[in-house]
Amino acid sequence: MLHVGINGFGTIGKRVADAVRVQPDMTVAGVAKRSPNFEATIADDRGYDLYAADGREPFDEADLATAGTVHDLIETSDVVVDTTPSGVGAANASLYAEHDTPAIFQGGEDPDVADVSFNARANYEKAVGADTARVVSCNTTGLSRLLAPLRESYGVEKSRVTLVRRGADPGQTGRGPINDTLPDPVEIPSHHGPDVQTIFPDLDIDTMGMKVPTTQMHTHSVNVTLESEPTTEEVTSLLADESRLFLIPETLGIDGAGKLKEYTRDAGRPRGDVWENCIWAESITVEGRDLYLFQAIHQEADVVPENIDAVRALSERTASAEKSIRRTDEALGVGR
Ligand code: NAD
Structure with a gap:
């Protein structure tokens, strides 16, 4: 059993912990938090050991038992998944190195935080046995999953993507816009294209970003110039065979996020x-x-199975992307 520690128990961290919990070969070593907020009480209810990231006193005052400090969690974990806010992961990197504990960072960090930027479908093998990996952002994950089979089957000459991004996650009450449509970032290309190139360094891709007043999901408008000329039916069938791509049938009547x-x-x-x-x-x-x-692309969720696969790659539990993806998907219910 792999003991997986989660440092930062927010939007991504709580989902990763619950996903670890249902894997047959993993268990949650504990979760580190700074404050005894509602998510700490949920962690406690789930039976996850709580570790204090910033001192145990606030938890004592809230009558929440802690099993130790974040150092104790890192020491007791085989792998740590760092799901702290952007920038905090990079500051934590030296902690993991100090304890010689393999660590997984998230897409809010710069690529140089880790040995490899990771997407299970595209480059699982590169992370096998590495000390650190960065699971790329929700948007980069979504684009990598789509582009990997297209590149393999038809070759990709050029990709152009407009990303219509949700203004905030549902819990982010301070973000917006609440009544506007923003070019964001206004610079072209947006940072998304270069981030996809951390997965496919030779890919020609231009991206433009927008932000709109929704918390539901991101929507991508995609144009890919292929190197060959498949039919619409052939591309549809190729994409339908990918376990982490869901082709919404017209009959479902789903018109949006x-x-x-x-x-x-x-x-x-x-x-x-x-x-x-x-x-x-x-x-x-x-x-x-x-x-x-x-x-x-559901920003809060698509990176979750990728984090599970990254744990398996770093710990060298399986060298096969296909095997890890199948295992993760079966345990979580991806594709069902
Ligand atoms: P979040 O703010 O929802 O959660 C972060 C948690 O970490 C919070 O509970 C916060 O209190 C805690 N924290 C802050 N400092 C800490 C510290 N020093 N030690 C331990 N815990 C600490 O953030 P999130 O949305 O889960 O994002 C986490 C990472 O995942 C970021 O890199 C982000 O870019 C990336 N990401 C987010 C999304 C998304 O849409 N939410 C999607 C993909 C990737």
Whole structure:
């Protein structure tokens, strides 16, 4: 059993902990938090040992038992998943090195925080046995999962993507916009293209970003110029075979992220999470060598299975991406 510590128990951390808990080969060593807020009480209810990231006193005052400090958690873990806010992960890197504990960082950190930027479908093998990996951001994960099979089957000459991004996560009450449509970032290309190139260094990709007043999901408008000329049916069939791509059938009547989230809540998914890229099947269109499609990405969820695979890669539990992805997906319910 791999003992996995989670440092930072917020939007991503609590989902990663719950995903670790259902894996047959992993257990949650504990979670580190700074404050005894509602998420700390949830961790306690779930039976996760709580470790204090910033001193135990606030937890004592809130009557929440702590098992030790973040140093104790790192020492007792085989792998730590750092899910602290952007920038804090980089500051924590020396802690993991000090304890000689392999660590996984998130996409809010710069690529140089880790030995490898990671996406299970695209470059699992590069992280096998590494000391550190960075699971790329939700948007980069979504694009890497899509581009990997396209590159393998048809070759990609050029990708152009407009990312229509949610203004905030549901819990981020201080963010917006609440009544505007922003070019964001206004610079072109946006940072997303270079981030995808941390996974595919030779990829030609231009990205433009926008922010809109929704908390549901990101939506990507994708145009890929391929090196060969498959039919729309061939591309549809290729993408349908990918376990982390869900092709939304027209018959479901899902016209946007709102209904997608409603669908996964109705299906009983934890927190209504959508771990897969959701591609509108009828949007898949090939004209000559140009492929067009729309996909929605649930920012809070798509990186969760990737973190599980990164744990397996770093700990060298399996050298096979396919095996790890299948194991993760079966345990979590991805694709069901
Ligand atoms: P979050 O703010 O929801 O959660 C971070 C948690 O870490 C909070 O509970 C915070 O109190 C805690 N924390 C802060 N400083 C800490 C410290 N020193 N030690 C331990 N815990 C500390 O953030 P998030 O959305 O989960 O993002 C975490 C990382 O994941 C970031 O790098 C982010 O860019 C990346 N990410 C976020 C999303 C998303 O949409 N939320 C998607 C993909 C990747």
